[in-house]
Amino acid sequence: MINLTKNIVLYTILIFLMIISIGPFLWLISTAFKSSTENIFQYPPVFIPENPTFSNFIDVWKQIPFPAYIVNSFTVSFFIVILNLILSSLAAYPLARMTFKGKNFFFHAVLATIMIPFQVIMIPVYLMVLRLNLVDSYSNIAGYIGLVLPFAVNAFGIFFLRQAFLAIPKELEEAAIIDGCNVFDIWLKIFIPLTKPALATLAVFTFAGAWSEFLWPSIVLTKQEMYTLPVGLNHLQGVFSANWRYIAAGAVISIIPILVFFLMLQKYFISGAMQGAVKE
Amino acid sequence: MKNYYKSFTPYLFLIPAGVILIVFFFVPFFETLTLSFKSYGSDIYSPEWTGFNNYIKLINAPIFWKTLINTFVYLVGVVPALVILPLIIAIVVNRKLVGINIFRTAIYIPVVVSIVVAGIAWKWVYADNGILNYFLTFIGLNKMGWLTDPDFAIFSIMFVTVWKGLGYYMVVYLAYLTTVPKDLWEAAEIDGANTLQKHLAVTVPYMMPAITFVTVMSSISAMKVFVEIYVMTQGGPLNSSKTIVYYIYQRAFENLDLGYASSAGVVLLVIIMIISILNIKFLEKGKYPTM
Numbered sequence: 001m002i003n004l005t006k007n008i009v010l011y012t013i014l015i016f017l018m019i020i021s022i023g024p025f026l027w028l029i030s031t032a033f034k035s036s037t038e039n040i041f042q043y044p045p046v047f048i049p050e051n052p053t054f055s056n057f058i059d060v061w062k063q064i065p066f067p068a069y070i071v072n073s074f075t076v077s078f079f080i081v082i083l084n085l086i087l088s089s090l091a092a093y094p095l096a097r098m099t100f101k102g103k104n105f106f107f108h109a110v111l112a113t114i115m116i117p118f119q120v121i122m123i124p125v126y127l128m129v130l131r132l133n134l135v136d137s138y139s140n141i142a143g144y145i146g147l148v149l150p151f152a153v154n155a156f157g158i159f160f161l162r163q164a165f166l167a168i169p170k171e172l173e174e175a176a177i178i179d180g181c182n183v184f185d186i187w188l189k190i191f192i193p194l195t196k197p198a199l200a201t202l203a204v205f206t207f208a209g210a211w212s213e214f215l216w217p218s219i220v221l222t223k224q225e226m227y228t229l230p231v232g233l234n235h236l237q238g239v240f241s242a243n244w245r246y247i248a249a250g251a252v253i254s255i256i257p258i259l260v261f262f263l264m265l266q267k268y269f270i271s272g273a274m275q276g277a278v279k280e
Numbered sequence: 281m282k283n284y285y286k287s288f289t290p291y292l293f294l295i296p297a298g299v300i301l302i303v304f305f306f307v308p309f310f311e312t313l314t315l316s317f318k319s320y321g322s323d324i325y326s327p328e329w330t331g332f333n334n335y336i337k338l339i340n341a342p343i344f345w346k347t348l349i350n351t352f353v354y355l356v357g358v359v360p361a362l363v364i365l366p367l368i369i370a371i372v373v374n375r376k377l378v379g380i381n382i383f384r385t386a387i388y389i390p391v392v393v394s395i396v397v398a399g400i401a402w403k404w405v406y407a408d409n410g411i412l413n414y415f416l417t418f419i420g421l422n423k424m425g426w427l428t429d430p431d432f433a434i435f436s437i438m439f440v441t442v443w444k445g446l447g448y449y450m451v452v453y454l455a456y457l458t459t460v461p462k463d464l465w466e467a468a469e470i471d472g473a474n475t476l477q478k479h480l481a482v483t484v485p486y487m488m489p490a491i492t493f494v495t496v497m498s499s500i501s502a503m504k505v506f507v508e509i510y511v512m513t514q515g516g517p518l519n520s521s522k523t524i525v526y527y528i529y530q531r532a533f534e535n536l537d538l539g540y541a542s543s544a545g546v547v548l549l550v551i552i553m554i555i556s557i558l559n560i561k562f563l564e565k566g567k568y569p570t571m
Contacts, residue, residue, distance in 0.1 A: 027405060
């Protein structure tokens with residue numbers, strides 16, 4: 001009897017938390033499906049649309065170049081992920097396994113980048129990409145590079161992979177040396193394959209972060225055709241300022257890719273958030 | 281094992297990441313410092329040294345103090361909520377209930393969704409004729425200007441920031457909960473402790489590293505809050521929800537006052553440093569970070 005009461009209380013709390021967490025999105029979806037004849041400000045609010053329609057989605061899709069936004073977001077996120085995987089795993093190797101002069105210095109230099117947020121240095125970073133001509137007013141390719149390079153490596157990634165490398169038994173390395181492997185072979189043929197789960201976690205996390213990045217693209221992008229999804233969505237919000245059916249439909253469209261990605265790769269999200277904390 | 285690599289090998293591995301960090305982190309970091317003593321007068325390409333001018337202008341700008349106070353309000357409101365609520369949620373979801381993974385997933389969804397989408401969703405919830413005001417009128421209260429009342433807008437946005445962070449910190453705590461020895465909980469129960477006493481006496485001490493981590497991380501992210509404000513209120517009404525990063529962004533990229541904005545950036549940096557050090561000192565007495 002005590003257990004039953006306890007469970008009822010627990011499930012009530014859980015359902016409440018679930019409604020708070022996804023309620024705003026469900027309400028957005030509901031609005032997006034309401035036809036133009038239905039009053040979206042109706043009191044009491046109607047959750048299930050009277051005549052559900054795709055017309056808002058179709059109209060928004062026609063007026064806003066979503067495919068271009070999605071391609072831009074994907075391109076930028078993809079290269080950020082690839083570069084992070086390569087650069088972090090390269091840097092993590094000596095930090096995990098080698099002794100050398102200045103190791104401590106490197107270690108703390110990387111650590112410092114965690115403590116100082118991008119917002120503090122964003123002005124000179126902007127000047128830097130201007131100087132290097134890595135902006136979309138120069139060329140679209142340059143614009144992509146300017147979106148990618150400042151985020152091509154991340155201290156969390158380096159420490160995360162260093163931790164994964166530390167867990168690999170020294171004997172494997174020794175055996176490889178006896179077999180005549182050079183140091184690059186050891187990195188490529190032992191450390192990389194054996195830390196695939198950590199690399200996958202880092203990839204998923206980096207991708208999700210890059211995909212939703214707003215501040216940097218909103219600073220550097222000047223051409224609408226170069227907009228990433230979050231910048232495009234914020235732009236859409238301004239264009240349709242009064243039309244909440246369209247804004248909602250646009251937001252719902254933009255949510256779909258990342259939601260599918262998350263639901264497919266959930267375990268990596270969870271393990272990433274866990275490891276980021278536990279292993280520090 | 282003898283060194284199987286040459287003395288310069290470690291540096292070869294560090295160079296690619298090092299170049300990126302130097303070009304896009306360390307050089308900009310030092311340039312923030314120098315820029316804060318410069319002014320872009322007539323020529324956009326060659327700023328002039330103006331000494332402490334930017335800082336003097338900053339101190340005399342009421343709007344700067346306003347954004348600083350708003351940032352502290354944000355910090356004081358958001359950090360305790362993000363330290364305590366996810367811990368409670370983690371304890372609740374850390375049991376084998378039917379369907380518990382569905383609840384965990386739902387709570388985590390705001391974390392993965394872009395803050396722009398989240399801002400739009402909440403703007404719609406907060407709308408004057410929106411669903412939240414309906415509930416207020418339903419229980420007999422007056423409607424509120426959630427995002428249009430200068431006394432209230434910042435708190436409405438703070439709620440969104442907390443809401444978006446709950447899932448992430450919940451997972452952090454869940455990871456640490458596995459380190460608490462189960463028999464200690466059982467011992468506390470046998471001693472007749474109620475749920476609250478049990479967790480205060482057993483869980484919290486074991487969770488201190490996680491609590492420190494969450495405090496430091498949520499403090500830094502509260503100090504740099506920007507996008508949710510940009511999407512929901514643009515800093516208004518009457519600058520009531522404008523924080524320091526918003527101010528920097530505006531002065532730098534809307535007014536092109538790069539030197540002045542950099543001096544505000546330096547102030548932000550100093551504050552973040554002080555808060556991080558205080559957090560670490562008070563919570564873990566120098567044990568952090570231990571990477």
